[in-house]
Amino acid sequence: MYGIKNAIVLSLSVSLILSMTSCALQKSETDSQATATQSTSAATTGVNQTVEQLVSENIHVNQIGYFSSDKKIAVINGQYSSFNVVDATNNKVVLTKNLDGKVKDDSSGDTVCYADFSEITSAGQYYISIPELGKSYTFKIGDKSIYTGIADGMLKALYLQRCGIELDSNHAGEYTHGACHKSMAKIYGSDDKEIDVSGGWHDAGDYGRYVVPAAVTAADLLMAYEFYPNSFTDNTNIPESSNNIPDILDEAKYGIDWMLKMQDKLSGGVYHKVTAMGFPDMTLMPDIDVDDMYVMPISTTATADFAAVTAMAARIYKDINSGFSNSCLNASLKAWTWLENNSKFVEFKNPSDILTGEYGDNSGSDEIAWAAAELFRTTGEKKYGDYFVKNFHSNGFGLGWQNVSGYAAIAYMFCDSDKIDLKKSEEIRKSWIEKADMFVDTAKKDGYFLAMHKLEYTWGSNMNVANHAKHLLVADRLSNNEEYTETAKNAAHYLMGRNTLSQCYITGFGSKQVMQPHHRPSLGDTVKQPVPGLVVGGPNSTLDDSVSKSKLSGLAPAKCYIDDMSSYGTNEVATYWNSPAIFVFGYLNQQR
Template sequence: MKKHYLLILLTLLWAFSSAEEPAAWIRINQLGYLPDGIKVAVWGAKSGAMPSSFQLIEASHHKVVYTGSTGKAFGSYGPFTQTCRLNFTSFKKTGTYYLQAGPARSPVFRIGDSVYTGAADIALRYMRQQRSGFNPFLKDSCHTRDGYTMYGPMPDSTYIDVAGGWHDASDYLQYVTTSANAAWHLLAAYRDFPATFGDHYAANGLEGSNHVKDVLDEARWGLDWLLKMHPAKNIMFNQIADDRDHHGMRLPGMDDFYGKGFERPVYFCTGAPQGLGKYKNKSTGVASTAGKFASAFALGYTILRQQDSAYARRLYSRALSAYAMGLRQPGVCQTASVLSPYIYAEENWTDDMELAAATLSDMLRQPQYQQQAWEYAQQEKITPWLGTDTASHYQWYPFINLGHYALARQLDGEKRKAVTGFYKTGIDKVWQKAKQNAFYRGVPFIWCSNNLTTAFAIQCYWYQQLTGDTAFAELEQANTDWLFGCNPWGTSMVYGLPDSGDTPADPHSAFSHLGHYPIDGGLVDGPVYTSIYKNLIGIKLSKPDTYAPFQSDLAVYHDDNGDYSTNEPTMDGTASLVYLLAAKDNESRKKAFSYVHGGIIRGDSTRRELTLVFTGDEFNDGGEAIYEALRQQQTPAAFFLTGKFYANPDNKALIKKLKDAGHYLGPHSDQHLQYCDWSNRDSLLVTRADFEKDLNANYHRMALLGIDRSKARYFLPAYEWYNDSIAAWTKASGRQLICFTPGTRSNADYTFPGMGARYRPSEEIFNSIITTARQQPGGLNGYLLLLHIGSDPRRKDKFYQRLPELITALKNQGYRMVGLETLLK
């Protein structure tokens, strides 16, 4: 009997040991895919033929729900001898699925609107954990004695209070270069996607709501430290500590090896080479640092001026003084070292000054700053690493030109096309490399390759937002997918995201390695060229390599605390990731139109589209001019007209032309009824029977002119004034109530001087629309921009005469004017 059991055991052991390693794998975005987004996985094999098709399979019942062709064979890449892209974008049903291609099966993943929900807030956890001064994660303080000055106008070793800010990575150095960039990204994420973020933490980082979005609390933590580092008009510091920090892995607060107890050196921005030991940097000025200071302060002022005016005034002052220092001392301000040539060897600075000038233009509304930003933009049209195979450590930083986005938002016409063209050219340089492989990988495998990947995805996103051009949408998504598992190693590059996925478990971090603390949300450096890895000093893996089957002569990635080159999380990369994840979460809100009292007042705020809406009752003096402007500009529009307007014989020819041109024609109440009280909106002035009778009469007059009521299902109420009851009655009749998007004052084009303070001249209305288009979060995306087809004769300043100019200006800003049904589909 014992021999029998032994035989069984030996048979099982033999079967296990002789089992073949899988020959093919399917790599996915482990976070999942948006229903209306691009959905692509990558199949890769080490041997065998490429399958001709693949299946999308519902996970719980193992039912095939979609079959697609594997399409083009991309050939070898990294560890794989054959690869292809599995595109299932056309499948939009939410659920839980896996992919099958031949014998290869993917991990299970979700398709749903919420796959990115909360992800940006998770990345913020790492930012809070990186705080210096009071650290809310440890509930303790560190580096409270920063620091003593070097190279300053004051005597060396003078004490200055610069405690605070964020540690740069798993080391505890602190650089203005990365911190100002991080603060700017957090502020921009709040400005552009406020709905994405929660309020679960206080300003000090401890749990508890303070009625401020957590991303804004974190940005302000960075701004507080930056103010300390630029404390006066002509005093600016660049960094705390130096490469002596690389003394060994330790938890924060143990830095007593700089010669003055627990004080650390603080380097003054001189604009000249620095270095306290053998090695000197190659600084040529201060503009790279000054520009980053100025842009963070100016954006902070713009966002915080209404919430905290005293604090905002400090930001205002320091934004101007920092920019002035950059103008006086052009050039790069590199970081300093002592023991080794380890520095951030930044070589560009005009991009920083472009961003500063553009952000100051937003802050001050003074044309000289926009002109200066334009001039700086000509000096670095394309970020130099784009399309190349390599670059030095932080040689071109930030990793994309943020200034182009800030400037393009303000420009019109040819200048706007030129700046967005700079983005397009840079993206296309990467695309020429990326399209050669199945992962669409065109970002070089240098240190912090994940930071470059994140930044490049943001540049693709901004280009599409500025222009409406979707040519690089799949490339953008491929770079996002790469970060979350659609890469040769099949792992997410973000600690703990998703929580049930294959993510870094043993990063190069004292928090996780010594303290055994999770570093949720931290973006690790990412793969490096194998040639780089083999030449690094001091790397020794602490355990067998989990990803050994997927290392190659091209690139390596190790989930091992011993590899500081691929698996160290960085603060600035994570801050950029916060912005990217917020953008992706915002994309999932496409169908979330804005409603007020049951009426749609705005369409999809993620798309650069809007609809021109005209209402009319007794006046029609602008009809012919509006029709002609729309015809010449080839612009669709929607017209909501009362029964009185439709019944007026003088309007018959105009209505026919509008109808023949394909413009939307809808109801606006037959007799232009006021439905509810002006001061008490809940107080109805009509009965339901009155409402329905009047609306049906409106439709009857439309039918007499050949307008099919079944194709006019949207209703815009008279006076643009209604309540929940009116919206409910509209819905009960099989129609949807809509109204205009407020905020631009466009609807004030009916006013005339006799109305006193209510009167709005056309110049004010025009400027208000353009300012909203450029400056407000989301601009005019999804707007129902309401104007009137005519106005009282007492208004001599007719706004419709400026319609051609308005349409041209909006088109130059990248807006598409679409039909109503397109906007609201």
């Protein structure tokens, strides 16, 4: 990934399926839906035969669908009087209602109205029709299984990002490649010292592997399992499937196993990243990338994030894989010792001849607080709790790679130790709820019901969308509130197409699909469709690449997206954009 690792992700205090067979089924279904949007049977009842035969991208729906019992609203760009809900199997109108509202949306510049069809609860396929405008893409109404494919697809996409192993056709379908980046890596600045750091995930559209974002990715997976264990199965067709361990834990372990290799065995410090000196050509497949790999120096942020996520793993795998749990705890304690012995912040900056992502930071205070909170929650040892209470401040609750204070807060608030500082816990809880309320207020003012301020459409804005939803779902655990869950659901609707561009932002899904992600395997292989299940960055009003500058200049923030492989500022992918969306869909699928 190009600039995201060098940029600060703004966050104001004011997102493949069970198997490649099912992927083919999803593609077939999508194709049939797309065909249905091009023509309507002459047997259509009560529907205009001209304008209404045409799909209008000004009718914005969740292109996957809605739960039968949930609130179901389409957002219409423009002012019209009434709408129809049409059964897509026979083109018969099943509901006619007036459109509501006249709302100016600051983020998109749209003036919108709303089609509320919540009373439709019968399972089936439908579309919205407006006589003067056209019809929407087709969507489903159904039970709690309607998001199973997309949720499993996002998790399966992490398997397809794995480094160091062959992706075979039994598990990867068409998206195969040989084992990659298996050679020993050179420790940068040493006298030709080499170590084995094979494994992990290709972080984004490039082939670098970085501890800081990998720790956040793994933490999201572990937290999703802790919150919604019934949402995750053992049958997403990865190599570890059918081992009686949920595949989400197998995937997290794959990432953590690599991180364990990144720890210096002598000091306990953790190397920041392993990459080549620069980015490979865009069409180069990972197993063809044979440039020398370099391990970059130890940093405070990498070591602290490592200590935090391995402490989490020690707790979560204790009764699942005791050997792995013990290894993680020992590694976490050793990393903490390094932090104690290196109290002065050790910053990572790219050397002048290294051009790959930096993931830099100017402070490690939030990372160390996260490590302390997780070690306290796992071990109950007073010294970690004391450090946390003394050094943690409730001032923003970041849930991204550069600010991990939200992870620290969650670890402490949900700690069941009798040694917890109740005053500190209540202080954090109150601040967390206040921010959740702010997100709800923001969503109420947004034309698309989204908890996003227009200034938050920056690099990786879809991460902001998913992380805000994650914050709201944690708040719901703290203070049961339907407004929190409804606002989180609206984030999912946005990612699945109910947005100003009618764009489904998850590859391989929806009617209007992302086809040209900034993702080397998707460009370098011979498969027409991109690797499925990847959440792309989304609208980015800072226009960080030349394509954005030339094609999107002057557009409203929420419209600053283009499906172009060269637009790394809007259309790249990242594991830590998938992981918070996996958490959100874990909530949606908890009754699967």
